[in-house]
Amino acid sequence: MFFPISGVHLDPIYLILIGFVIGILGGFFGVGGSFLTAPALFAAGLPMNYVVGTDLAHIVGKSIVAARTHRVLGNIDLKLAAIMVIGTIVGSETGVQAIEVLKKGAHVESVVGTVSIVVFTGIAIFCASESWMALRLSQRTDQQPELAHNRKQDVTAIDALAKAFQRLKLPPRVSLPHSGIESISFWAILFVSFIGGIFSGFLGGGAGYIRMPSMVYLLGIPTHIAVGTDLFEIIISASYGTVRHAMNGNVDILIALVMQTGAALGARIGANLTQYFTGPRIRLAFAPLPLLGAIVIAQRLFTDHHS
Amino acid sequence: MNVTKRTLLNLIIEVAIYGALVSVYLVLVLHFLVDWLKGLSAKDPAVYAWVAILLMIAQAVGLERLASSLVQVTRRRR
Numbered sequence: 001m002f003f004p005i006s007g008v009h010l011d012p013i014y015l016i017l018i019g020f021v022i023g024i025l026g027g028f029f030g031v032g033g034s035f036l037t038a039p040a041l042f043a044a045g046l047p048m049n050y051v052v053g054t055d056l057a058h059i060v061g062k063s064i065v066a067a068r069t070h071r072v073l074g075n076i077d078l079k080l081a082a083i084m085v086i087g088t089i090v091g092s093e094t095g096v097q098a099i100e101v102l103k104k105g106a107h108v109e110s111v112v113g114t115v116s117i118v119v120f121t122g123i124a125i126f127c128a129s130e131s132w133m134a135l136r137l138s139q140r141t142d143q144q145p146e147l148a149h150n151r152k153q154d155v156t157a158i159d160a161l162a163k164a165f166q167r168l169k170l171p172p173r174v175s176l177p178h179s180g181i182e183s184i185s186f187w188a189i190l191f192v193s194f195i196g197g198i199f200s201g202f203l204g205g206g207a208g209y210i211r212m213p214s215m216v217y218l219l220g221i222p223t224h225i226a227v228g229t230d231l232f233e234i235i236i237s238a239s240y241g242t243v244r245h246a247m248n249g250n251v252d253i254l255i256a257l258v259m260q261t262g263a264a265l266g267a268r269i270g271a272n273l274t275q276y277f278t279g280p281r282i283r284l285a286f287a288p289l290p291l292l293g294a295i296v297i298a299q300r301l302f303t304d305h306h307s
Numbered sequence: 308m309n310v311t312k313r314t315l316l317n318l319i320i321e322v323a324i325y326g327a328l329v330s331v332y333l334v335l336v337l338h339f340l341v342d343w344l345k346g347l348s349a350k351d352p353a354v355y356a357w358v359a360i361l362l363m364i365a366q367a368v369g370l371e372r373l374a375s376s377l378v379q380v381t382r383r384r385r
Contacts, residue, residue: 004345057363064367239360246348246356253344253359257336260366261329265322272318 006050006252014044019058019259023266027066028273029286030227032059032206032234035293041255050252053245057256059206059238062263067231069271075228077178080221083186084229087193088200088211088237095201112202113301119199120294123213128287130217133157134280154222154279162220165192179221192218197237206234209290216283223279231271320381325374332366 001012018040022033034055041051070076099112134157156162168185175183196211208230215226245251274282347355 004341005348057359060360061363061367064364065371068368068371242360242363243356246359247352249348249352251356251359253355253362254337254341256359257333257362257366260363261326261333264329264367264370265326268322268325269318 001258003252003254005254006046006054008045008047008050010044010046010255012258015255015258016262019062019262019264020266021262022259023062023066023263023268024270024273025266025289026059026062026208026231026263027069027267027270028227029208029270029282029289030066030212030230030234031208031289032063032238034059034206035209035289035296037259039296039299046252046255049248049250050255053242053248053250054252054256054259056238056241056245057251057253058259058263060235060242061256061260062267063206063231063234063238065264066267066271067228067235069268070224070228070231070274073224073228073271073275075224075274076232077176077221077225077229078232079174080176080179080189080215080219080225081229081232083174083189084193084196084211084233085236087190088197088233089240091194091197091199092201092237092241093197094194095198097201098198099202110301113297116199116202116297117294120209120290120297123210124287124289124291124294126217127213127283127290130156130158131280131283131287135284138278138280154216154224156216156220156279158217159220161218162216165218166220176221179219179225181220184219189219193233200237206238208234209286209293212286213283213290216279223282224274227274227282228271317378317382321374321378324377324381325370328370328374328377329366332370336362 002009018037022037025031025036026033032055037055037058038051041055042048046054067076102112134155137157138155165188166181166184168188170185170187172186173183174186174189175181192214193211196207196214199210200207211233212226212230215221215230216223221229242251246253277285344355344358347358
């Protein structure tokens with residue numbers, strides 16, 4: 001099928017299938033899925049400038065569908081999302097500007113790439129080991145009948161970081177009753193979203209694979225609410241990115257709409273599936289995703305190095 | 308019918324209705340708006356940017372609401 005805006009021929013079934021797979025992952029884990037979509041679109045023959053913008057456009061639609069389902073399931077903390085949006089947009093702009101400044105120096109791609117690989121691999125290993133320990137821990141609590149049927153009752157094996165962040169005395173402090181947090185510094189939330197935004201600006205995409213575990217391990221947000229809230233936040237940050245890229249002629253909305261046909265269905269299925277899994281199981285299944293991101297970056301670095 | 312089976316059946320009906328609506332929407336956009344969107348992207352990128360985001364939101368929000376209403380109608384009939 002010919003797409004006249006970007007001037008490329010792409011198989012619509014391939015686009016719908018990519019959308020469907022990414023939709024399920026996005027709805028289930030609260031990620032945009034750029035680390036899979038971008039190489040898949042590029043491999044199909046879409047020019048790189050269109051890859052980034054078009055991917056963001058399809059993320060908007062898919063995240064709306066998934067976030068609406070998560071809202072029905074009570075998985076979105078609107079207050080938390082509103083604060084995080086500020087940090088994400090500021091962080092994203094900082095990341096974009098920083099990369100422009102760093103580009104003037106030598107080897108910026110390899111430095112940023114290597115740091116990202118180390119961070120992503122670290123997150124994957126940490127998530128896998130922590131969720132494995134949490135699952136063993138929750139086997140004991142499962143014996144208590146009042147907890148056994150509540151899948152949203154989250155158990156984390158390592159909560160020292162979250163407790164340290166919640167103890168931070170810096171005012172103003174906000175309460176997040178929906179997430180079960182009595183009081184936390186506004187700046188702690190802003191810091192976590194800012195770091196996620198910087199990664200988003202550096203690497204493109206929504207950086208949900210940084211933000212979702214950060215919300216769980218640093219802020220102490222239950223996994224289901226972290227997934228839903230992250231998706232809600234992605235709608236706003238990806239919309240902002242889509243408009244910016246479209247103004248620069250980097251969005252083929254027809255490709256995004258074809259992908260969205262599969263993604264909308266996948267996102268609905270993925271979001272609904274979360275109600276059948278406990279927090280530690282979602283995190284254990286999530287662990288390979290940052291690792292995939294690291295492999296994609298390593299492959300890109302290797303290709304650039306040899307071209 | 309137990310709760311799990313009923314939930315699964317509801318999800319399948321929901322996804323089927325939504326899938327049909329999304330496909331119709333895509334066919335309509337591809338049939339009627341391709342040339343206009345191509346011209347707009349070249350001539351007026353700012354307007355194109357807002358139209359692009361509105362098309363995505365319309366698909367995600369509008370069709371989702373329509374699908375939910377249709378699902379409720381089918382539930383009442385069952």
